[in-house]
Amino acid sequence: MPEKIIVIDEGTTSTRAMLFDASGTPLGSAQREFRQHYPGPGLVEHDAEEIWQATLACTRTMIDKAGGTANIAAIGITNQRETIVFWDRTTGRPLAPAIVWQDRRTAADCAKLKEAGHEPAVQAKSGLLLDPYFSGSKIAWALRNWPRLAEAGDRLAVGTIESYLVYRLTGGAHVTDATNASRTLLMAIDGSGGWDGGLCDLFGVPMRLLPEIVDCTATVGTTDPELFGGAIPIAGMAGDQQAATIGQACLAPGQTKATFGTGAFILSASGAERPHSANRLLATILVQEGGRRSYALEGSVFVAGSLIKWLRDGLGLLASAGESEALARSVPDNGGVYLVPALAGLGAPHWRPGALAAISGLSFASGKAHVARAALEAQAYQAHDLKAAFAADGVDWADLRIDGGMAANDWMAQDLADMLALIVERPEFVESTALGAAMLAACGAGLYPDLATAAGTMRGRATRFIPALNDAQRKTRLTGWQSALAKILT
Numbered sequence: 001m002p003e004k005i006i007v008i009d010e011g012t013t014s015t016r017a018m019l020f021d022a023s024g025t026p027l028g029s030a031q032r033e034f035r036q037h038y039p040g041p042g043l044v045e046h047d048a049e050e051i052w053q054a055t056l057a058c059t060r061t062m063i064d065k066a067g068g069t070a071n072i073a074a075i076g077i078t079n080q081r082e083t084i085v086f087w088d089r090t091t092g093r094p095l096a097p098a099i100v101w102q103d104r105r106t107a108a109d110c111a112k113l114k115e116a117g118h119e120p121a122v123q124a125k126s127g128l129l130l131d132p133y134f135s136g137s138k139i140a141w142a143l144r145n146w147p148r149l150a151e152a153g154d155r156l157a158v159g160t161i162e163s164y165l166v167y168r169l170t171g172g173a174h175v176t177d178a179t180n181a182s183r184t185l186l187m188a189i190d191g192s193g194g195w196d197g198g199l200c201d202l203f204g205v206p207m208r209l210l211p212e213i214v215d216c217t218a219t220v221g222t223t224d225p226e227l228f229g230g231a232i233p234i235a236g237m238a239g240d241q242q243a244a245t246i247g248q249a250c251l252a253p254g255q256t257k258a259t260f261g262t263g264a265f266i267l268s269a270s271g272a273e274r275p276h277s278a279n280r281l282l283a284t285i286l287v288q289e290g291g292r293r294s295y296a297l298e299g300s301v302f303v304a305g306s307l308i309k310w311l312r313d314g315l316g317l318l319a320s321a322g323e324s325e326a327l328a329r330s331v332p333d334n335g336g337v338y339l340v341p342a343l344a345g346l347g348a349p350h351w352r353p354g355a356l357a358a359i360s361g362l363s364f365a366s367g368k369a370h371v372a373r374a375a376l377e378a379q380a381y382q383a384h385d386l387k388a389a390f391a392a393d394g395v396d397w398a399d400l401r402i403d404g405g406m407a408a409n410d411w412m413a414q415d416l417a418d419m420l421a422l423i424v425e426r427p428e429f430v431e432s433t434a435l436g437a438a439m440l441a442a443c444g445a446g447l448y449p450d451l452a453t454a455a456g457t458m459r460g461r462a463t464r465f466i467p468a469l470n471d472a473q474r475k476t477r478l479t480g481w482q483s484a485l486a487k488i489l490t
């Protein structure tokens with residue numbers, strides 16, 4: 001039996017395919033960036049056809065690396081979650097731009113629903129809040145504003161990125177896994193709930209457009225043999241943050257991970273009992289196996305690594321993202337500079353989609369090193385705000401496992417430990433999202449009996465960062481952050 005796994009990892013700015021063996025050892029990687037489209041303020045779109053072509057190219061490279069399709073046990077898919085795609089069931093080709101999770105065009109729509117008193121009922125069913133971050137309002141907006149979607153009639157299919165890719169890879173399987181479905185505002189996540197008629201009616205989304213909800217370890221089909229020279233089972237799917245949580249082996253209640261990618265996403269496993277938040281956190285499905293669901297409490301921060309990218313590409317303050325660490329180390333402190341990174345609004349626990357970013361405390365003594373340091377410090381401050389909200393909901397963190405591209409920054413990892421007063425653990429292989437998808441696919445292909453066994457074997461060693469800041473220093477810095485934050489919240 002073949003024992004190699006290919007993972008398709010669809011991020012917000014690039015497509016990647018990775019090859020793993022059954023022990024979780026990475027054997028190769030291929031990556032292609034794709035364009036970000038900003039047609040107006042607060043609008044973020046992708047070209048789903050460009051994503052598809054990049055996926056084909058990267059996957060073919062890894063198939064060649066594996067020695068052909070006969071050596072591959074399964075494909076796993078993980079993806080940017082709330083981004084929504086509209087495509088033609090006949091051709092598989094997109095009918096409109098993909099609306100990205102960062103897009104804020106439906107802020108007014110969500111505000112109206114909130115003002116009408118719908119949020120408590122929506123949260124009770126979906127575990128989510130009324131925010132343009134999620135897919136439901138995006139779908140509704142597109143159906144109202146893009147006539148070509150209505151003109152497509154029964155040819156129109158809608159789904160998140162993994163749903164779209166499976167459709168094209170298999171030549172017609174219209175499915176979505178439970179973790180991605182739970183991010184749409186259209187699913188009842190309790191028990192065995194599926195698409196909810198009341199939620200779909202509230203947003204004006206016909207259920208006939210939506211995919212079938214399946215397990216995260218289900219074999220949902222095989223790839224069209226013409227694509228890769230042979231058929232490969234697709235046997236594992238999860239949204240990127242759930243996949244990262246699985247890859248970090250955070251499966252037992254209370255185990256917590258934070259992924260620092262484009263945004264920062266913190267999930268704490270809660271087991272078979274769905275969590276309920278009184279502090280504007282999200283209840284979400286962590287994984288579904290054999291029809292059984294386990295849940296997590298989540299806090300989502302919209303801007304993390306994208307802040308460093310903006311400092312590099314938008315302001316020209318950095319020659320490379322990696323330069324931020326050296327700059328942060330080059331000054332003894334932040335010089336009184338604080339950066340509130342609300343470039344796409346504020347996520348949890350504030351949920352202010354209209355908030356704007358701000359840099360405060362600048363003087364002639366400030367330099368780009370202070371701004372770079374303030375950008376990195378903002379990650380720990382945002383995590384601190386989330387930790388307080390989790391604790392208020394009865395889920396305090398014993399430690400924190402971090403991953404994602406930004407987590408490779410040693411200075412930032414230590415600053416997290418210092419500001420949270422927690423041991424922070426970073427795996428040697430920081431691509432936990434891809435590793436989690438590999439675990440799911442390995443289980444779906446029968447290489448492991450369950451996720452706990454797969455995680456115990458496939459997760460590698462980790463580096464630990466120990467808190468080294470005293471309480472007085474921590475309090476001083478947090479006071480400065482809270483003052484800077486208050487200026488954009490008032």
